[in-house]
Amino acid sequence: MSIPLSWYLVLSAALFSIGLFGVLARKNAVAILLGIELMLNAVNINLVAFWRYGSTASLAGQVFAIIVFAVAAAEVAVGLALIISVYRRRTTVIADELDLLKW
Amino acid sequence: MATESIIWLLPLPPLLAFFVIILFTNKGKALSHSIAVGAAALSWLGSMVVFVRTLAVENFGKEVFQSSINWLPTGDKWLKIGVLIDPLSAITIFFVAWTVLMIFIYSIGYHNYGQPNGDHDRKGLPPHGATLIDEHGHQQTVPSIEPMYARFFAFIGLFAFGMYTLVVSDNLLTMFVGWEIMGLCSYLLIGFWFGKPSARNAAVKAFMTTRIGDVFMLLGISFIYSATGSLSFRDILNEHTLSVLASTTTPILGLSAAGLMGLLLFIGTVGKSAQWPLHVWLPDAMEGPTPVSAMIHAATMVSAGVYAVIRMFPLITAGFDGHNLTTTMSVIAFIGAFTALFAATIAVAQNDIKRVLAYSTISQLGFMIAALGVGAYVAAVFHLVTHAFFKALLFLGSGSVIHGMEHGVLHTGDHSVDPQDMFNMGGLRKKMPITFWTFLIGGFALSGFPILTAGFWSKDEILADAFGNGHMVVFITLAVAAFLTAFYTMRQITLTFLGEPRTKPAEHAQETHWTMTLPLVILAVFAIGFGWVGIPEKFPVLGGLIPNWFHEFVGGTLAERPEVLVFNMVPLMTSLVVALGGLLVGWLVYRNVKSAVEDKLQINVLKNKYYFDEIYDFLFVKPSYWFAETFAYKFIDQTIIDGFINRIGGVAQSLGTGFRKYFDAPVVNGFGDMVGESAKKIGKKLSPIIQRGRIQYYMVASLTVAIIVAILYYFILT
């Protein structure tokens, strides 16, 4: 194991930022969810890396990663359901066109 | 099983039944009622076991069953909850268990189990009957099963849970929880047929009216908690605390702290037990199905109010020297006695069979309250128990009568006849013998028919206590009320059962199913037999034949056992005269009455219940509508709040105008204009840029700000 922790952390920070960009800049709502997935994965890399580089006997990192899996799955299910429902009503999934929430 | 464990478990079966029925077995009718009745039977069994074990305990008043656990941490202490069975709750749990079980069984028949589904029954309305066609092609209308059958059993299960919780609680908090659960259930059950506007309104009325009492009760509980730091009965009702509370004065009406607490709690009871002036909800509550009326409004819930006062009796009477009533006690005695008389007079002029009973309930509860007000603790408990039995019996009996009448209505097809109006009945004695005899027993018990019935002994004891302690006003009021009670009871029996049928449906009325008559018979046994456990020792002839067990048992709850009264002939004769006289007069007057027109007592003021509904409508309901509509909504909401929001810009402008006017200074003027105008302009320009409704734009903006702040923070702080 000759890889320092920093490599993982930097990689995950980069992945997180890319995901953030996706969330902020993509037009399509599905693509926004894709960005969120990237961010969640970045978090998971961190969790697992901290588990490996910390005390391997305490499994918090791995368990949290599993919970993040569950949360991600739930988030995708609900998110995509919402998007499909929105599409059914408005026939669009472009986030910029869904702008009724203003005064 | 240890007795304490059983007590803990007592309320649970009905609660489980509620959840199981609501969540899983809503579709299955037989399954639902089996679960509910099974749960009630389980609780009943537990209650009986507990009760029998209490009997075995020597000197039970001092060594009670209790157990408690830590529940909520409050700072460094724990708020404890627990269960307590002392003589009072033992006797209460005894009658609660019996009446609840009876009512559960009765409900099966009342809601027409086993009958076909109605032709056009809908949820939220009473069943209208079903048309059957037999093999010969004859069409026949029979009662149909309640469309929300399972739901009813779920609700009464929850109700039973509330009642058991209240009774076994050893502290005010869980007692109040049970109290409120029952309030909710009474709302749900009175409005059970929510398709009827009258039922809806009655439900809301009951909920709102009792809520007034509950708020005061909560105040009382809070007061007790802040003063004593505990809500447990054992902590509050010990002599040391009570003497401290009794000697503390409060700025309100010159009452002692104990007196004020007692009064606040008593107001809760006034609401729950439908005492004047909060009695208005109970008669309307008759809109619910009859088992509900019997259960909530006769046997258990209204009893809970009295139970609460009895439970807090030492607090209420703190500072009472035995002769001169404290202010609180006077208030209680007055309200009780007044209610007893007042409700009795209204009952005389009611035609609806259930409404008569409703007012009679209010009146009888007034008896108990008055008894408590004059310090007659045991008598109040005694009457509470006997009343629960015979009033449940009467209500169930009236439900049986209505059921029989409905059968007649369906059979004849004459839907213009109101099956609840007593003037449409008559002669039911032959059609419904079991109902008649049990109703007669219940009615006689209510009137206090001498020697034989339970009501006589308990009522007599109240009168004797009032007389013996020298409260003549109370005594006379109650005596008059007792006379009226006997009178309207006989009126009811005469109109309903005696004479000849006045309408076709009454001719075709039919005895009801055994699930309905069996509870009647069992309750009738108690309505007679339960009086014999409390015969005063000094009573002529009978006294001492059976020891006055009740007095010994219940009296043991109090710190000092109340001394046995000196026997006096005056109250005994009074109760004999009023009971027999009332019954006789009632029979004489109504034996030949053919219709409501001939009834001399149809006085408008009585018929309209002294216009209390109208008065309240005028005094409270209309003003609160006005308050809500005109003041809160139109004035506060629309004018002030909305105006404030809408017109900030305008206010800024008018401020500027004000400045110009009053100072007449062009500089200030110009400056004000500039500020106002530019704020407006900036707002208009910014609004489409900033507020786009685009989520990503918001996110970018907030992230930008966050990052800028973070950078500044880092650079400035480091």
Add this chain to the structure above:
Amino acid sequence: MTFWNDPINFLAEWLRGVFMGWGMAASPANAVTDIIGIVVMILFSMGIAILLVWVERKVVARFQDRLGPNRIGPYGLFQPFADIVKLIIKEDITPDGADKLVFNMAPVISLASVILIWAVVPLASKIYGVDLNVAVLYLVAVGSFGTLSVIMAGWASNNKYALIGAFRMVATMISYEIPMVVALLIPTIIAGTMSVKGITQAQSGIWFVILSPLGLLLFLICAIAELGRSPFDLNEAESEIVAGFHIEYTGMKFGLFYAGELLHAFTFGGFMAVFFFGGYGGFFGLEKLSAFTWLSNPFIQLVVFLIKALIGYWVIMWVKYSMPRIRIDHMLLFNWKFLTPLAFVLLMMTALVDKLLAPTNFYVLGMFLSNVLFAWIVIEILRAYSKRERSVTVEPAEPVAQAAHH
């Protein structure tokens, strides 16, 4: 260590020695040896795939009362090679509107997903790719690449039949993955490990098929559905959607799909053997007798494994060529409303019985009887259900009509 006892390690050591002799450092030598091992494994599996083409054609011919390939080579054994030549020289078409990269990636991923499975297949106690401690999960994970390849192919073809076929296939695969995972958990629970080698070794005394016959049945059904073979071959229902997701593929690209499917079926046959029939071993303790020690020889084990896998494969073929197709909605309903709950209940029951009876002497009997009992209950429930269904449809509305006459 001789070649006969441990052929793979023997050869690897030898290769490593050769490379080191050439002046390589230790770690690159290891890496190169590993890569050679991987290539050999892939070649072996591809060789099996070629054989399977012949087996499949021969067997289907027998089922349909034909002779099958019999012209090229003995018993037509060289027919697959002719097929391969044909596929290679066919025109390689990429449709106009297709998404080229995705279109061309799909068959590769499809075959890769199958070959990746072979990394954990225990051919013999000493012949296997890697002994992964999460091999069962690996099996499922790699399978999801197959799903991906299907949807890639269906979407990239720019053809509505392809897309519909892909949707059907993916819906099936994702749905049936759930009972499949549960079915795989049953041997896992009994053996107490997820390693396929561990599971194989756990069956040296008794095959899991006796402990959990229902688990086998469940696994078989799910495997057939995962494969998209009849009766679950909705994805390629010729009469409806021509050929499903690979409609636009020609030449060797189609060949990759085809080979992948055959190999996948064979692999499932192999896993049936591994999970329920003792894999390469499972001689009921026979190999411990001195007269039968030769059963532990890797080559014997390899042959045993291949025979068992072929039998499993043959069962899958048997089902395929004798069953009609089911409708897609029935198929999904069957999964969600029957198979999935059944699988979960079965899993719980297995875990419970396993936990309760493991230390006792009644273990085998208890497990078997509990399965029988469970099967009986399920059949009774199904019977009651079907009776109710039938009574609803059959009962005419006559009484009402009669009533109207009155």
Add this chain to the structure above:
Amino acid sequence: MTPDQFIFLLCAALIIASAIMVVTSKNLVHSALWLVATLFGVAILYALLQAAFLALVQVVVYIGAIAILFIFAVMLTRRELRDKGPQLNQNWGLSAVMAVFTFGGLFYILSSWSGFSAKAVEIPVGTDPLRMLGYALVSPDAYVLPFEVASILLLAALVGAVYIATASKK
């Protein structure tokens, strides 16, 4: 450079490149497929971190379910299968700057942390992280409660998703 590092760098390159493709690709289905590549790279990272179970769960859950779901969703929410026009909104420039800043900030904070370049210790021989993880997930004094809560969350989300996505019957 050890083989480990080589694999890591290869993998990191795959992750970063395909992640960038996820957020910039004009074709949404390609985005989803690139996401699969990213997730696969992350799975390899888990394997490198000796979390084999997580690596496989990553593949099963993300590639086997979530990515497929995404592709389905992409296809279900359009009338034409091809995307037209730019896929980035007007804020993309600012967003990119912010993303870079976020990365910079994270990097800055991380690099000032003392454990930044920690080295891993070998997992002690004889311990089986997989078995430990299994026990941890169902042991009452470890993580059974969060685990159960997560499963309930998943169930609730599933029910909610079905309800939301079902077309209301008219």
